[in-house]
Amino acid sequence: MEKDEIIANTKTIMKMVCNTDELDKELGDCIAELNIIADQMQSAISENSRVARNQNEYEERYSELTERYNIIKARYDELTGQIDGKKAQKELFKGFIQALEKHGTLIEEFDEGLWSSLVQEVVVKSKDDILFVFKNGNEIKTRQIKS
Numbered sequence: 001m002e003k004d005e006i007i008a009n010t011k012t013i014m015k016m017v018c019n020t021d022e023l024d025k026e027l028g029d030c031i032a033e034l035n036i037i038a039d040q041m042q043s044a045i046s047e048n049s050r051v052a053r054n055q056n057e058y059e060e061r062y063s064e065l066t067e068r069y070n071i072i073k074a075r076y077d078e079l080t081g082q083i084d085g086k087k088a089q090k091e092l093f094k095g096f097i098q099a100l101e102k103h104g105t106l107i108e109e110f111d112e113g114l115w116s117s118l119v120q121e122v123v124v125k126s127k128d129d130i131l132f133v134f135k136n137g138n139e140i141k142t143r144q145i146k147s
Contacts, residue, residue: 007100010093018090020083027083030076037069092135
């Protein structure tokens with residue numbers, strides 16, 4: 001496989017894997033929902049301070065709003081983490097592409113920079129049991145077949 005083909009394939013994979021459009025839309029929806037709930041909570045507090053109300057009803061309503069807010073906030077936090085993860089992964093892809101672009105058409109010898117741009121860690125449990133963990137999250141486990 002040619003270097004240009006590898007770079008093109010990597011860019012295609014990067015666009016697919018690192019796309020945050022759907023997550024960004026859902027995050028925007030969460031923000032809008034959180035703002036609505038916060039406004040409802042503020043209105044409930046304001047109304048409770050102005051109008052004599054049954055405090056049990058007020059506390060129940062406020063508790064429902066708080067619970068709903070906390071659920072949406074947890075989803076917001078989850079989405080933010082996913083988006084940040086995809087952005088970090090995109091930077092890893094970009095680093096790999098830049099490392100490849102620095103090389104000639106064919107890599108004929110070990111290159112520490114290229115290796116470092118791909119591999120996060122290598123876990124050696126024994127000479128026959130080695131785990132390669134790549135920066136994109138993929139793992140390859142090698143086991144030597146005994147004859």
